[in-house]
Amino acid sequence: MITENLKGKCSTIREVKDNLYKPGDAIIGGIFSLIYPQPFGVNFNEFPKRSREIFTAVIKNYQHVLSLIFAIGEINNNSKLLPNITLGSHIYDNLYDARITYEIMLDLLFTEQKNVTNYKDYMNIDVFAIIGGLNIENAKQMATVLSHFKIPQLNYGAFETTLRNSANLPSLYRMSPRETIQPMGIVHLLLHFGWTWIGLIVSKDGDGESFQKILTSMLSKNSICVAYLYRLEGSASVWDYAYLEEMSKLNSELLLTKVNVVIVSGDYNSLSGLAILLGKDEYDENIDIGKVWITTARWDFTQPISWFISPTKTYNGTFSFSAHREPVPGFLDFLKTLTHDKALMRFLCFFWGTAFNCEFNGENFAFCEHSRVCNGKERLDSLPTYTFETEMTGQSFSIYNAVYAVAHALHSLHSLKQKTILNRRRSENIKPQPWQLNYFLNNIHFNNGAGQEILIENGEVATGYDIVNWFIFPNASVLKNLIATISTNHDFTVSKGDIVWNSRLKQIPPQSKCVESCHLGQSKMVQEGKPACCYGCILCPEGTFSNETDAIHCLKCPEDEYANQNKDNCNPKVFNFLSYREPLAISFIFLAVSCMAITVWVMQVFIRNWSTPIVKANNRNLTCILLTSILLCYFSSLLFIGRPGTVGCLIRQTAFGILFSIAVSCVLAKTIIVILAFLATKPGNRMRRWLGQKVANAIVLSCSLVQVCLCTAWLLSSPPFPDVEMNSNHGQIILECNEGSMTMFYCVLSYIGFLAILSFIIAFLARKLPDTFNEAKFITFSMLVFCCVWITFIPSYLCTKGKNIVAVEIFAILASNTALLAFIFLPKCYVIVLRADLNSRKMSIEKKGLPISGKL
Known part of the structure; x- marks a missing residue:
């Protein structure tokens, strides 16, 4: 078959053997693709013929043959594996042709060339397995024939999923890794x-x-x-x-x-x-x-x-x-001894002459200008690696393992046969059949000749x-x-090995993308009508980031972090609260402490002049309560500074509300007492009996008690608590006191406002009374400023966040408190300290003929 073509059209070799047979008790067949026909011209006037082909030895593929022969030699020399059986081989070359593969199958199974469909000599087939199938077409042709006899077919090359899954091919095994x-x-x-x-x-x-x-x-x-x-x-x-x-x-x-x-x-x-x-x-x-x-x-x-x-x-x-392969010891030494086997060299002569550019028996090598006679001393390890590899390749390693798989399956079959004979006490020898190997080959675990562990599961090698x-x-x-x-x-x-790149590449390591990569801080954007790889890039939205190139989407920063300006990372958010170390807080502390010192000085002035007419006229008890509440209001402003805590959040708003209610209640009581005092000067007026201290105390106590009740209800129902606001300010975590119930908070503020407006109205109505010791005008001014401050505070409170809202509230407390201190007490301190001549009973009698009473 092949010999005819090579003899007639290739003058390289006197005799080319197209198959190699080595006898044995069990034959392993091999169908390999070794010689490749190359057309050198096409005549369209006639049917294509092999006469217009030259033949080229695919040198590297000959290692497939050598690995099979090497494995069989190892097994035959192994006394523990198949000790009483000798493996033989029958190797063919299919010329890369599926049709020739089919013919070879018939020749391989039936050496007498009985290529018919009614095989009467089926039980006498000596081929126990066939290794081959470099490509799918050849594998299919092999499977077509072998499926009828269930002879194991071990495929070492390309493999199609449908081949293994077919119920008609139960004896097909894959020695190459799975296709996926x-x-x-x-x-x-x-x-x-x-x-x-x-x-x-x-x-x-x-x-x-x-x-x-x-x-x-x-x-x-x-x-x-x-x-x-x-x-x-x-x-x-x-x-x-x-x-x-x-x-x-x-x-x-x-x-x-x-x-x-x-x-x-x-x-x-x-x-x-x-x-x-x-x-x-x-x-x-x-x-x-x-x-x-x-x-x-x-x-x-x-x-x-x-x-x-x-x-x-x-x-x-x-x-x-x-x-995947492992080194196989002894393979190189085997290659060095090939020339000792004359039968093998007759099969390899075409390969040998092509590899070493030499001729056999004095005939010139085709298409070689310079040739020499092959002397048998050529060494395969002297050939360049691209011509022939002396280290076993991946496909050769699969063939090597395939031979061992058949050997171990045959060994297991013989062991089972021996046990059966002993159990039945029969001496006759039952000849094993090729189809019986399928039971063992489908799932087998063994060590090959190099001691390497090989596993075949469900007919597929696990590698x-x-x-x-x-x-x-x-x-x-x-x-x-x-x-x-x-x-x-x-x-x-x-692995850690260095990578070699092609020197013609413009960039090392090279890039292969449809578009430039999206930078950090950007994400991909699909462009309509273009492949998914030809995307656009968009900047990450606010609050998101991407810290890798070609990000599919931007990631959201954790709540306690924020995206930086480049949107490529997240930075920790800064805690936002009015710290004691900030200049604004220091300014507030200085103002509060200064005002507290002034308040204490005013208290000292009044105490030292306790018996003077002007002190008596201002109702000394109310004055003491008012000054004390003003002093504590200044102190309460300090509770708003610093990191919000549970205790601080609970007491600062309630303390502010109660203290301001007491202060404004005192102002209201003083205003009412002033009016009652002047009404009492009219003849027959019964108001004089209301000028006692009990009325003033009752007003202060009742008005303050209402605020205490409101604050108590607030604390019991929904008290203020420390809270964290993550998303209001960019890059900041606002630490604040959540008011709990905003309704109760505004009720407390509204009540203070109600008392202030009531005091302002009453004082305004009494502003034209004789003013020797008349406080109505000063109370009017103080309440006017007080109301303006807190009316302005409400929209400012609603529009600010973080420490600014605390600063606004502290400013409102200091401003309104200072209005009370300045307009009510500083004019009196001026008279007491600088105009003592006006602070006498004689002057009070001379002024408009007004009565002087210590109850005013």
Whole structure:
């Protein structure tokens, strides 16, 4: 089959063997993609023939064969695993062709070439499992045949979800990681670097369609947009005009767009055109592609697509996925001894000649200008890494584990058979059948030849992916650096290795976004008619912030914090209350203490002149009560300064209300007594009996008692309490006393106002009485100022917040209290201290003939 094509059209080898058979008690089949047919011309007048193809050895894929042979050799040399059974192998090359894969399956199962549907020799099949399926199409062809016989099929390459879920394919096992792990790893990688505007290139086959469907769904959920999508055909049509036009469009896309990150998923066949395009970048000055490439495990971009194109610096900084692997001891030593096995070398001769550019048996190597004779001393470890890797690759590691999985399943089956024979005391040997391995392979836990633990659950190997960063040296050798891993449960772990970036990138690390990132203090805004990644930016509203770039929405600051001017952070709010250390508070304290000192001085003046006419005329008891209440009112203003506390909030408003009620009640009593005194001078007037001290005391006591009752009801029903206001003032936390019941608060103020207005009206009516010792005019002025102050206080109280409202109330207390002190007592102090000649009984008698009574 393959031999004919190679003999007739490729003059490289005298004899090419298209399959490799090594006998054994149990045969493990292998179907690999090793030799790739490349068309070099198309004649549209005839049906395409392989006569117009040349054959290229995909050198790296030969490691798949070698890993299978190496694993079988280890197992056969292991006395504990399958001690009485020898594993054999039968390996084929399918030329990347699904149709040939189908033919190979029949040849592999029926060595006598009985390719018919009625297989009578079914029980004599020696192949216990088949490893293969580099791509989905080949895997499907294998599954079509093997499903009839339930022979285990271990797939190491691409895998489609529908294959495993199909009830008709119960013997299909996946040795590569689950299909959702790789796309999720790509999403994690994109999010890690903040790349949201990417290009996507996939193969135009079942593999590419499955990968695209899974990946785009995950990208959409994570707000990552695909700027462009290209689905590439296989290189069988590389000379087709439509294909060349598609590659031209892709070339323009790569050169002109701002997309710096491109995800590529495909195999050697489908992406050969892309590889050629990127290979030209090394030699064509008009092509300068500086991108970050993210490739899946299917595409080994370092694999030469022909004998003259090798990996270029275009791939520097590439991130590639590979099935997680561990070092396998002894593999390199095995590679060094290949030439000792003549049968194996006959199968590898085409690979060997291609890898070392040499010829076998004196015939020239095709398309090589300089060639030499292969002497068998060539060393695989001397080849560049891009040509052949001596360390087991991810796919080879999957094949290695697949062989061990079959061996352990066969070992378990034989152990069970031996127990059955012993239990039944039968000596006959019951030959195991391939379908019986499925019971063990579906869930198996074992250690491979390197002692590494392998777990297969529900027909799928429990392993993840390694993410590798590549650097291409000028001599085309490569360096791989592990930078991250993603496990079976999608845990993404970043390693500490340094990352190499493509030198052609304009920014390091590169950015790949549709628009510039939103800065701190801004949030994204969706723009109508554009992809989600092409967003706008808006400033965070008042009271919100964003401390990261490209914030989806602004966050609200905690109640005890506020957004700073740049809206990129929150600062602690400042406590707002009238502190003792503030200049305004110090000013109020100074005024209050000064007024208290003046009040004390007035009290001393009156006490020292206790028996003088002017003191007697002012009703000494009321004067003492009034001065004491004025003194305490000044002191009560100090209760409003400082951090509000529970006790302070309870007593400051009630103390102020009661003390002011006593003071105004005294003024009211003095006014009424003045009027009664002058009415008593008329002949026959009975008012004289009301001039006693009891009337004044009754007025003061009754009026004050009403306020005491109001304050008591206030404290019992809804008392004031310390409160915190977070949102009134920007950047501040207002510490204040909540009045509890505002109704009761205004009742207390209204009652004081009522007493003040009543005093003002009575004093105003008595203002024209003889004024030798008449207080009516002074009381009128004091009450006028008192009322004006508190009338002005109400709107000011309603319009201010925080410490300003406290300052307004303190000012009202000091101003109204000072009005009482100044207008009522300072004129009398002037007479007592500076005009003592007027403070005599003789002067009071001479003035208008008025009676002088100590009860006034």
